[in-house]
Amino acid sequence: MVNNKPKDLLDEIFTKALSIQSLYKDRNVLRSDYIPLKLPFREKQIVAMGEALAPLLHKSKCSNLFIYGKPGTGKTAVAKYVLQRLEEKALTPNLKIKFAYTNTRVAGTEYRVLFDMAQSIGLSVPFTGLALNEVFRRITSEIESSTLTVVLVMDEIDFLIKKYSDDLLYELTRVNEQLPKGYVAIIGISNDLNFKEFLNPRVLSSLSEEEIIFSPYTAEELRAILSDRAKIAFFDNIVTEASINLCAALAGSEHGDARRALDLLRVSGEVAERECATKVEERHVRIAVQKIEQDRIVEVLKSLPLHAKLLLWTITSSEGVHSTGEVYEYYSKLCQKINVDELTPRRVTMLISELDLLGLIVAKIISKGRYGRTKQINPLIQLQLVREVFSEDLIMNSIL
DNA sequence: CCTCCACAGGAAGCGCAGGAGT
DNA sequence: ACTCCTGCGCTTCCTGTGGAGG
The missing domain is CATH 3.40.50.300 (P-loop containing nucleotide triphosphate hydrolases)
Incomplete structure (x- = not known):
C-alpha cells in the first residue's frame, strides 16, 4: 500500500501532463542561445x-x-x-x-x-x-x-x-x-x-x-521583440498583450535587457502551463519574476563550497547584525563542533565579500571609531530557504 | 588634532592537482 | 621517473583607514 503511493502520485502527474494541451509551439525560441532569423532594431x-x-x-x-x-x-x-x-x-x-x-x-x-x-x-x-x-x-x-x-x-x-x-x-x-x-x-x-x-x-x-x-532596447522595442517571438513560441492567442507589455516593462526598467525579457516570458509560460491555464496572463509574469530569482538563489546556494555554507549559516541563523569578528568567532565554534579545520580570518573576509557579490548578504563597511572598522553583515535571504537547500548537504545537515 | 582599534584588502607565495614532454 | 607547466584554494605578511575618545 505504502509502496504504491509514489506510483499513484506519478501516474497522476503524467496523466495530467498528457491531458493538458501544451501552450508552446516551440519553446526553444525563447531560450537565450536561440538565434532568430531576423534581429529587429539591429x-x-x-x-x-x-x-x-x-x-x-x-x-x-x-x-x-x-x-x-x-x-x-x-x-x-x-x-x-x-x-x-x-x-x-x-x-x-x-x-x-x-x-x-x-x-x-x-x-x-x-x-x-x-x-x-x-x-x-x-x-x-x-x-x-x-x-x-x-x-x-x-x-x-x-x-x-x-x-x-x-x-x-x-x-x-x-x-x-x-x-x-x-x-x-x-x-x-x-x-x-x-x-x-x-x-x-x-x-x-x-x-x-x-x-x-x-x-x-x-x-x-x-x-x-x-x-x-x-544601445539598450527601449521598452517599446522590447515589446515588439517579445511579441514577435511569442508568435513563434506559443500557439495563437495564448499570451495576452498585457503580459507582454509587463515583461517588456520589467526588463526595460533596468537597461533594456532582451535576454531577461525573453527568460521572463518563457518562465511565465511555464508557470501558466503548470497551472493548466489556457492563457499567459499578467499574474503568471509576476510569479515568474519571483521564481527566476528564487531559482537563481537555490542554484547559488547549492554550489557554495563548504566554508561559504558555514559562514552563510552563521549569518542567517543568528539574530541581528554581525561584524566580521563576531561572524568569525561563531564560525570557528561551528567548525570545531563538526571537526573541520577553520580557515584564516583573511580567507573568511574574502568569502564574505564573495557572498556579498552573489547577493546573498549585504556587507557594508562601517567605522565604530575607537572600536575599529568592520563590516556590518546582514543576510538577504530567508533562513527557511537556506535550511531547505543545506539539508541536502551531508556535512551541513549535521548542524542544522 | 592625534591615536589607535578592528578590521579591509593587496601582494606574494605555497602545496596540490592534473597533465605534457623527455 | 622526473621536470616543467598552469590554475586553484589558501595562508602569511603587510599596509591602509574612518572616526570616537582622549
Missing part, C-alpha cells in the same frame, strides 16, 4: 559588421572589430548571426573561413580561451597540462599549415583583460605579422565601455579599427 549593426567582414570573402584582410553594449542588447546574437551567414557564404567558393567563439568569462582562464579556439578550428588540445605558449604555438601552426582564416570572437573580453592582462590579446593581434599563410581576425565584445583604459595603446589601435555600439 539592422544598422548587422550592416556595419557585415561590411567590416566582407573583405574576407575575397581573401583580403579585414578590420578587427570592437563591439560595445550593455548585457542583453543583442551583441552576441548579432555576432553569431553575421558569422553564421559568413560561413555559409564562404562554403561555395570553398574558402576556409572558421569561426571561433569564446566567452572569456565562461572560459575563465587564458588557457581555456585558447582551448576553445583550438577546438573551433578542429585542433584537439588537452584541457589542461600544456604551457600557454605551447597551445598558442600549436594553434598558429595549425592555422598556417591549413591556410585557415579564423574569425575569433571573444565575448566579455573585458573579463579576460581585467583578470589577466592584454598580453594574450597582444599576441593574437600580432599573429598575422608572423604568419605568411593564414589569417586571424579578432572581434572583441564587451559590456564595459570604459575598459579601453586597461589596454595598452598598441593593442587598442589594432583592435578597435572599427567599433560598433549597441
Whole structure:
C-alpha cells in the first residue's frame, strides 16, 4: 500500500501532463542561445559588421572589430548571426573561413580561451597540462599549415583583460605579422565601455579599427521583440498583450535587457502551463519574476563550497547584525563542533565579500571609531530557504 | 588634532592537482 | 621517473583607514 503511493502520485502527474494541451509551439525560441532569423532594431549593426567582414570573402584582410553594449542588447546574437551567414557564404567558393567563439568569462582562464579556439578550428588540445605558449604555438601552426582564416570572437573580453592582462590579446593581434599563410581576425565584445583604459595603446589601435555600439532596447522595442517571438513560441492567442507589455516593462526598467525579457516570458509560460491555464496572463509574469530569482538563489546556494555554507549559516541563523569578528568567532565554534579545520580570518573576509557579490548578504563597511572598522553583515535571504537547500548537504545537515 | 582599534584588502607565495614532454 | 607547466584554494605578511575618545 505504502509502496504504491509514489506510483499513484506519478501516474497522476503524467496523466495530467498528457491531458493538458501544451501552450508552446516551440519553446526553444525563447531560450537565450536561440538565434532568430531576423534581429529587429539591429539592422544598422548587422550592416556595419557585415561590411567590416566582407573583405574576407575575397581573401583580403579585414578590420578587427570592437563591439560595445550593455548585457542583453543583442551583441552576441548579432555576432553569431553575421558569422553564421559568413560561413555559409564562404562554403561555395570553398574558402576556409572558421569561426571561433569564446566567452572569456565562461572560459575563465587564458588557457581555456585558447582551448576553445583550438577546438573551433578542429585542433584537439588537452584541457589542461600544456604551457600557454605551447597551445598558442600549436594553434598558429595549425592555422598556417591549413591556410585557415579564423574569425575569433571573444565575448566579455573585458573579463579576460581585467583578470589577466592584454598580453594574450597582444599576441593574437600580432599573429598575422608572423604568419605568411593564414589569417586571424579578432572581434572583441564587451559590456564595459570604459575598459579601453586597461589596454595598452598598441593593442587598442589594432583592435578597435572599427567599433560598433549597441544601445539598450527601449521598452517599446522590447515589446515588439517579445511579441514577435511569442508568435513563434506559443500557439495563437495564448499570451495576452498585457503580459507582454509587463515583461517588456520589467526588463526595460533596468537597461533594456532582451535576454531577461525573453527568460521572463518563457518562465511565465511555464508557470501558466503548470497551472493548466489556457492563457499567459499578467499574474503568471509576476510569479515568474519571483521564481527566476528564487531559482537563481537555490542554484547559488547549492554550489557554495563548504566554508561559504558555514559562514552563510552563521549569518542567517543568528539574530541581528554581525561584524566580521563576531561572524568569525561563531564560525570557528561551528567548525570545531563538526571537526573541520577553520580557515584564516583573511580567507573568511574574502568569502564574505564573495557572498556579498552573489547577493546573498549585504556587507557594508562601517567605522565604530575607537572600536575599529568592520563590516556590518546582514543576510538577504530567508533562513527557511537556506535550511531547505543545506539539508541536502551531508556535512551541513549535521548542524542544522 | 592625534591615536589607535578592528578590521579591509593587496601582494606574494605555497602545496596540490592534473597533465605534457623527455 | 622526473621536470616543467598552469590554475586553484589558501595562508602569511603587510599596509591602509574612518572616526570616537582622549
